[in-house]
Amino acid sequence: MRAVIEPSGAVTVRAATLVARTTSVAETRDLGAALATLVQPGDLLVLAGDLGAGKTALTQGFGSGLDVTEPITSPTFTLAQQYAGRLLVHHLDVYRLDQLGEVADLGLSELLDDGGVVLIEWGDAILPVLPNDYLEVRLTFCDDDRAGDDDRRVFLRAVGARWSGRQVSLLRAVAPWAEAPASPADAPVDPPAGEGGRPC
Secondary structure: OEEEEOOOOOEEEEOOOEEEEEOOHHHHHHHHHHHHOOOOOOOEEEEEEOOOOOHHHHHHHHHHHOOOOOOOOOOOOOOEEEEOOOOOEEEEEOOOOOOHHHHHHHOHHHHHHOOOEEEEEOHHHHHHHOOOOEEEEEEEEOOOOOOOOOOEEEEEEEEOHHHHOOHHHHHHHHHHHEOOOOOHHHOOOOOOOOOOOOOO
């Protein structure tokens, strides 16, 4: 774990990045369900990755892990969906927002205070206006010759005290998909920004 001083002057606690690999849509959903076992009311998950990387599939599994029974779809055109399960799941998609100021219209602080959990697709685009306490889940396409169309590398990074305090539980939850670096020097401290990622 390490402390980082943000541009705003706030101090943020960041844990080491965990790396997982899924080889099918079903495995990506299973990983989402495993993450759901760790959530607490008021948690925020920031989902990042290119179009088609699996953000909605991960959310579907996450919802299943919280006993959501209705189909979960991408809220790209509606911006926000709400699903009832063991916890209320707020699924937001900020892809179509033009300005950071539009985030206030989504009522994010109210959603975080209502006893549910919030997942934001394309959330990395609005990090400056998010609380400094979330789990970033970055899905990337695997780009080596052996990777199948559904192979993904998933980087999980705890930011802030809430998720950093669950680092050991997070490690256990993603263990079935964990990808060990070749050496400690290869272990990422932060997930790759932008597109791509390391080959699988």
